[in-house]
Amino acid sequence: MNSIAKILSHAEASCQTNGARLTDKRKRVLTGLLKSQKAQSAYDLIDYMRKEFDEALQPTTTYRILDFLASENLVHKLHLANKYVACSHISCGHAHEVPQFLICDECSNVKEIGIKKSLINTLTRNVEEAGYVLQSPQLELHCLCQDCASKAV
Amino acid sequence: MNSIAKILSHAEASCQTNGARLTDKRKRVLTGLLKSQKAQSAYDLIDYMRKEFDEALQPTTTYRILDFLASENLVHKLHLANKYVACSHISCGHAHEVPQFLICDECSNVKEIGIKKSLINTLTRNVEEAGYVLQSPQLELHCLCQDCASKAV
DNA sequence: CAATATATGATACGTTATATCATTTCTATT
DNA sequence: AATAGAAATGATATAACGTATCATATATTG
Ligand SMILES: [Zn+2]
Ligand SMILES: [Zn+2]
Ligand SMILES: [Zn+2]
Ligand SMILES: [Zn+2]
Numbered sequence: 381m382n383s384i385a386k387i388l389s390h391a392e393a394s395c396q397t398n399g400a401r402l403t404d405k406r407k408r409v410l411t412g413l414l415k416s417q418k419a420q421s422a423y424d425l426i427d428y429m430r431k432e433f434d435e436a437l438q439p440t441t442t443y444r445i446l447d448f449l450a451s452e453n454l455v456h457k458l459h460l461a462n463k464y465v466a467c468s469h470i471s472c473g474h475a476h477e478v479p480q481f482l483i484c485d486e487c488s489n490v491k492e493i494g495i496k497k498s499l500i501n502t503l504t505r506n507v508e509e510a511g512y513v514l515q516s517p518q519l520e521l522h523c524l525c526q527d528c529a530s531k532a533v
Numbered sequence: 534m535n536s537i538a539k540i541l542s543h544a545e546a547s548c549q550t551n552g553a554r555l556t557d558k559r560k561r562v563l564t565g566l567l568k569s570q571k572a573q574s575a576y577d578l579i580d581y582m583r584k585e586f587d588e589a590l591q592p593t594t595t596y597r598i599l600d601f602l603a604s605e606n607l608v609h610k611l612h613l614a615n616k617y618v619a620c621s622h623i624s625c626g627h628a629h630e631v632p633q634f635l636i637c638d639e640c641s642n643v644k645e646i647g648i649k650k651s652l653i654n655t656l657t658r659n660v661e662e663a664g665y666v667l668q669s670p671q672l673e674l675h676c677l678c679q680d681c682a683s684k685a686v
Numbered sequence: 687c688a689a690t691a692t693a694t695g696a697t698a699c700g701t702t703a704t705a706t707c708a709t710t711t712c713t714a715t716t
Numbered sequence: 717a718a719t720a721g722a723a724a725t726g727a728t729a730t731a732a733c734g735t736a737t738c739a740t741a742t743a744t745t746g
Contacts, residue, residue, distance in 0.1 A: 554693080
């Protein structure tokens with residue numbers, strides 16, 4: 381079983397646990413995002429799906445499916461870049477932690493890393509001191525990836 | 534001298550130091566953002582300026598002016614919310630630090646606080662461990678403000 | 687004043703996202 | 717299997733966000 385098939389079967393199991401339906405269409409969109417190996421805007425993804433899989437998606441459908449996949453933690457929405465990226469940890473088994481995204485400003489490469497507990501604590505404390513309540517500690521950071529950083533020298 | 538006039542004179546001085554021109558139009562846009570007391574999208578601001586000051590702004594002009602004000606650190610762009618907010622520290626005198634924004638998901642209220650050095654260090658270390666280079670440590674966090682949090686109980 | 691740089695006006699267009707209503711597919715119950 | 721209700725998808729239109737381009741006006745400098 382290749383890697384994508386394995387991820388899909390994990391995704392399917394995870395949805396089943398939550399009483400959610402990973403339909404064929406949703407599965408194909410997820411597969412597209414996985415194969416593309418990068419963050420894509422909804423419209424990027426529409427183009428990609430048409431070119432690579434000859435599948436016509438409308439904006440409405442695409443956003444709906446991406447929202448669904450995000451609600452199942454199979455896909456993450458990067459608010460900073462207006463893009464969507466497949467979760468890097470679908471087949472890990474463990475519960476999904478709060479993600480932290482490193483977004484390359486040059487090439488849109490995205491790395492998903494876990495946030496350290498201590499950092500979340502510090503953040504939460506900062507926010508509380510300011511009288512606010514933290515809703516989601518998901519972080520998105522403007523970065524350069526290794527490749528682009530080395531080129532930029 | 535009322536508070537806004539005071540802020541504007543600081544802003545003017547700051548621009549002069551940088552060899553930048555705070556034109557009348559730019560000053561009026563900054564005044565609008567200051568008076569509105571909250572984060573606004575470019576189009577929100579266009580509406581606001583028309584209603585409150587009977588000033589017609591085109592999108593192009595508005596974005597240009599907002600970009601200018603942001604480059605002078607008089608206004609900050611919130612990438613997460615696609616909104617702009619007047620800097621809270623224009624008349625502080627001290628050099629502008631890397632800001633951290635607490636954005637109320639309910640009412641769009643924004644609080645600007647400084648990032649603690651230790652937090653920046655931790656972030657930078659995390660990013661380096663992942664092989665990336667941090668471009669800007671500006672943080673934008675989904676929160677609830679005090680008012681909205683108390684209502685939500 | 688003339689030459690240059692900076693700022694603004696005006697029009698069009700491209701991208702991103704949602705609203706709305708119709709149709710199809712799935713699920714559960716009889 | 718038939719039916720009814722829920723969930724998913726299709727289709728069309730439109731709203732919201734942002735930029736490209738070229739023309740005009742204003743400020744700065746020599
Ligand atoms: Zn993930
Ligand atoms: Zn890169
Ligand atoms: Zn500021
Ligand atoms: Zn609020």
